[in-house]
Amino acid sequence: IITDIICGFPTETDEDFQETMELVKRHNFPSLFINQFFPRPGTPAAKMKRISTQIVKSRTRELSEYFQTVKPYEGREGKIYSVLVTETSHDGNYYVAHNEFYEQVLVPKLPELMGKMFKVRVVSTSKFSMIGELIDDSQVIRPSLADALQLGQVSGGAGKEATENSAPLRQTNTSTLMQPSQLHKYFKTTFILVLSVAVFIRILQIVHIL
Numbered sequence: 001i002i003t004d005i006i007c008g009f010p011t012e013t014d015e016d017f018q019e020t021m022e023l024v025k026r027h028n029f030p031s032l033f034i035n036q037f038f039p040r041p042g043t044p045a046a047k048m049k050r051i052s053t054q055i056v057k058s059r060t061r062e063l064s065e066y067f068q069t070v071k072p073y074e075g076r077e078g079k080i081y082s083v084l085v086t087e088t089s090h091d092g093n094y095y096v097a098h099n100e101f102y103e104q105v106l107v108p109k110l111p112e113l114m115g116k117m118f119k120v121r122v123v124s125t126s127k128f129s130m131i132g133e134l135i136d137d138s139q140v141i142r143p144s145l146a147d148a149l150q151l152g153q154v155s156g157g158a159g160k161e162a163t164e165n166s167a168p169l170r171q172t173n174t175s176t177l178m179q180p181s182q183l184h185k186y187f188k189t190t191f192i193l194v195l196s197v198a199v200f201i202r203i204l205q206i207v208h209i210l
Contacts, residue, residue, distance in 0.1 A: 002031035007063060008056030009037045010048035017059050024063065030072035030103070031128070036060050073103070073125035080135065081105060084117045097132070104129040116140045 005020060024032065036056050039046040083097035083105050094106035095113055097120070106129050107113060107120055118140045120132030 001027060002029055002033070004033040004035065005063065006035050006037050007060040008051045010045055010050055012037075012051065012059075021063065021066070024066065028070045028072060029067075030070075032067050034060060034063055034067070068127075071125070071127060073122075073130050076122045076125050076130055079122045079130075080119055081122070081132065082117060082119050083107065083132065085113050085115060094131075096129075105132045106130070107132050108134070113140065 005024070007017070037045075037050070039050065081099035081103075083099050085095045085097045085107060087096045088094070088109070089096050089106055093109065095109050097105045097107050099105060105120060105122070119135045121135055122130045123133050124131045
């Protein structure tokens with residue numbers, strides 16, 4: 001679970017901020033986006049009396065300092081997870097994978113692992129992620145229900161044989177399709193009909209009021 005917190009909203013009291021701190025300490029979010037209130041033009045909050053800048057900065061600093069002490073993955077060494085690799089880490093040294101809880105696990109940057117699922121064992125942890133090594137007997141699989149269809153293969157068939165034995169696709173009878181001029185006339189007639197009904201209903205409402 002991750003969340004965003006705005007420090008210093010115009011109506012935020014000291015008690016409100018302490019409740020925010022208690023919430024953060026209770027859940028120890030692995031990721032937390034902390035922002036100071038900004039009076040966006042055109043919003044009701046922009047017209048409210050603002051809290052002093054010193055108080056806003058103090059609350060932001062207190063919240064940020066606590067968040068830096070949170071180590072959500074501490075003690076995970078030895079845990080085994082099934083992960084899916086989706087991207088490369090910012091430093092380019094690892095592939096980034098996620099487990100079923102969408103927790104970030106860094107794995108060896110081996111080309112055959114991109115887009116694949118496999119099991120890893122956590123060997124170390126940091127503030128924002130875990131580092132995992134492949135389990136020796138783990139099977140590397142592509143997360144897909146089936147292989148992509150071959151050119152000309154019909155979905156639901158059993159390969160080439162099913163494709164060859166399947167019934168030919170039905171051809172569309174283009175003579176039954178409306179021409180552009182016919183479509184224009186159809187929509188124009190429909191619009192006039194709907195408008196007439198709306199006017200009639202409005203007249204009934206006026207008569208009823210009178």
